[in-house]
Amino acid sequence: MNDNEIEKALATGDWGVDTESALARFRLRAERERVVPIVAAPRRRVATGWIRGLAAAAAVVVVAGALALSGAADTVLKIFEPKQVVGVPVTQSDVSYLGQACGGLSPQQCLGAYGTFAWTTPPQPKEVQTLSLAAGAAGFSVQTPSSLPSSVTGQPRYGVVNQSSATYTFSADATRQAAAKQSRTIPPLPANIDGARLFITGGPAVVQVWGAPANANPGELANIPTLVVGQAKAPVISSDGVTVAELQSYLLKQPGISPQLAAAIRAIVDPASTLPVPVPAELAISHPVTVQGVQGLFIGDNTGIASAVVWQKGGMIYEVIGSLTEAQALSVANSMR
Amino acid sequence: MEASSVTLPAGGREGAGPLPAAFERLFRGEYARVVGIAQRVLGDQGEAEDVAQEVFMSFYRAHPADAPYAAPWLHAAAAHAALNALRARGRRSRRETAEAMPSDTLAPDDPAAIAVATETRDEVRTVLARIPERSAALLALRYSGLSYAEIAQALDVRASSVGTLLRRAEDAFRREMK
Numbered sequence: 125m126n127d128n129e130i131e132k133a134l135a136t137g138d139w140g141v142d143t144e145s146a147l148a149r150f151r152l153r154a155e156r157e158r159v160v161p162i163v164a165a166p167r168r169r170v171a172t173g174w175i176r177g178l179a180a181a182a183a184v185v186v187v188a189g190a191l192a193l194s195g196a197a198d199t200v201l202k203i204f205e206p207k208q209v210v211g212v213p214v215t216q217s218d219v220s221y222l223g224q225a226c227g228g229l230s231p232q233q234c235l236g237a238y239g240t241f242a243w244t245t246p247p248q249p250k251e252v253q254t255l256s257l258a259a260g261a262a263g264f265s266v267q268t269p270s271s272l273p274s275s276v277t278g279q280p281r282y283g284v285v286n287q288s289s290a291t292y293t294f295s296a297d298a299t300r301q302a303a304a305k306q307s308r309t310i311p312p313l314p315a316n317i318d319g320a321r322l323f324i325t326g327g328p329a330v331v332q333v334w335g336a337p338a339n340a341n342p343g344e345l346a347n348i349p350t351l352v353v354g355q356a357k358a359p360v361i362s363s364d365g366v367t368v369a370e371l372q373s374y375l376l377k378q379p380g381i382s383p384q385l386a387a388a389i390r391a392i393v394d395p396a397s398t399l400p401v402p403v404p405a406e407l408a409i410s411h412p413v414t415v416q417g418v419q420g421l422f423i424g425d426n427t428g429i430a431s432a433v434v435w436q437k438g439g440m441i442y443e444v445i446g447s448l449t450e451a452q453a454l455s456v457a458n459s460m461r
Numbered sequence: 462m463e464a465s466s467v468t469l470p471a472g473g474r475e476g477a478g479p480l481p482a483a484f485e486r487l488f489r490g491e492y493a494r495v496v497g498i499a500q501r502v503l504g505d506q507g508e509a510e511d512v513a514q515e516v517f518m519s520f521y522r523a524h525p526a527d528a529p530y531a532a533p534w535l536h537a538a539a540a541h542a543a544l545n546a547l548r549a550r551g552r553r554s555r556r557e558t559a560e561a562m563p564s565d566t567l568a569p570d571d572p573a574a575i576a577v578a579t580e581t582r583d584e585v586r587t588v589l590a591r592i593p594e595r596s597a598a599l600l601a602l603r604y605s606g607l608s609y610a611e612i613a614q615a616l617d618v619r620a621s622s623v624g625t626l627l628r629r630a631e632d633a634f635r636r637e638m639k
Contacts, residue, residue: 130631133585133638134501134604143492146510150488150517151480161481161521271595273617409522414545424523450519451537452617454545458594 238299238313244289247327251283255332258282262328266355267442267460273452276334276351285329285356292322294366311377320366326359334446351446351456358441415457416442424450433457484526488517491532494605495539501601502543502589504582512542533614536607540598540615548590588637596630603627 153159252258259266261284268280296318303310335350376386389400413422413433420435431453432445444457480488495516499509516538524534589597595616602612612627613620 127631130600130634131604133582134600141493141496141506141510143489146492146496146514147480147485147488150514150521153514153518154480154521159518159522161484161526270593274619275617414548417548449534449538451534451541454541455537455594455598455616 238302239292239294240298241290241292244291245287246290247285247288249283249285251281253282255280255282258284258330258332261286262330263287264328264355264357264440266330266332268332269353269444269456270459270461272334272351272456272459273448275447278334280332280334280353283331283333285327285331287327287357290324292324294318294320294322311374314370314374317366317370317374321364322366323362323364324359325362327357329354329356331355351444351448353456353460354441354443354445356441358436358439413454415454416460420457422450422453424453480521481526484521487526487531487535491535492517494607495535498536498539498601498605498607499543499546501605502540502547502586502597504586508546509543512546513539516542530614533611536602536611536615537598537617540601541594543601544589544594544597547586584638588634592630592633592637595626596633599623599627599630600634 154161250261252261255266255268294313294317296313296315299310299313332353333351372389376389408423408425410421410423412419414420415433415435416437418435418437420433422431422433424431430446431448431450432443433453433456434441434443435457436442442457442460444453444460446453446456448456479485492513495513496506496509499512499516500506503509503512516535519538520531520535524531528534589600598616599612602615607615609623610620612618612623618626
């Protein structure tokens, strides 16, 4: 097949486009969706608060995949194993309401208000010198981008998070006491959830980092502005007495869950196999994309400064995050081999 | 970017609010080319126009129309969005593909020629979805008429590398087409 034959194969015949009709269609949609155009040139490759937040979100996903299970009894049932990822828009109001509902507690303290969380094997991030050492430490084949935008330069640094495990035990007493201490009212923990345990498993995880400051801790992704590629064994949560549907139902009864957030959570068709990724509604856009032949999630900020692509494939969760356009982020993601 | 999931009216209506003049200039200047790139990948003009609308909307939401990278951004986004749509839509029936083909490219009274051409076009789309993303994007951009310099800008590679990358892409395409 020569060049002419390739040309012929890709030919689409004679066709014409009606640009004015297309522009009218665009105008109508922009008006209907009240899309506000960007007028100022966005800054590129700048470590802003947003990219730090996005990096933190990456850390959540990757570290969530770095939790591991040990010693599960026969009665333990797997209740959560993500097969796909979806974006859940979370507004500043949601964050504010949730903060009030927890009496100003941090998310970890808030979690503690419903029971006790204990590491069986805590995550211990460490840096290694090569990709093969990272793969050896993780125990799986690590994918790396085969092409990078020209804005990403230099050699990457590699971080590995070990396989680790944790248990969370729900407690009606703890829930009552925490509520009384904070002078707030929350629905009582259902009897079937009281005493139930969650065994959280996942990991190991590998992060590849371009543009990391020399003195940065590879576990602190907030220090890394250019490009982060994460790969982790998908987290699995098992329980000896509670289902995801029961947990979802109880979560939706909590004060501070806005109708919009509740609707987004309810819209997750299969919560037992869907990893929800919080997306700051005021700062970012998100939509499904096809990555490596599967459905993933694109998250981009409204100014084009940073973006992320998250997807799940073959029991692994992958994430590409950095100061990239959507096309670049998808190109990096699709080039991973 | 799921072009096939977007339902929009075919035409506009009077009264829709104006867009920034710079954006309208960009749209008028690049729309046909963006559709052309998507159509090389998808082989379907309607679907290519849906992809083009999504590409311009993504740009409009996130970038200023006078950004120096506007055109290369649109070209690259058109190729990648079309490849995403191609992978997402699954295999189309031969009949749909035949209907999507321009009538002037085939002899209307030659069923055998239509069948062979349809099969080839199906295979072309399958191959584009299968070869590496960057190779497929390169082919779509090059055979849509972009210069090496324009391809380099769109795909963020050195202009001096485009020839080599294109040859590799064509080799990959030929191997898969065999």
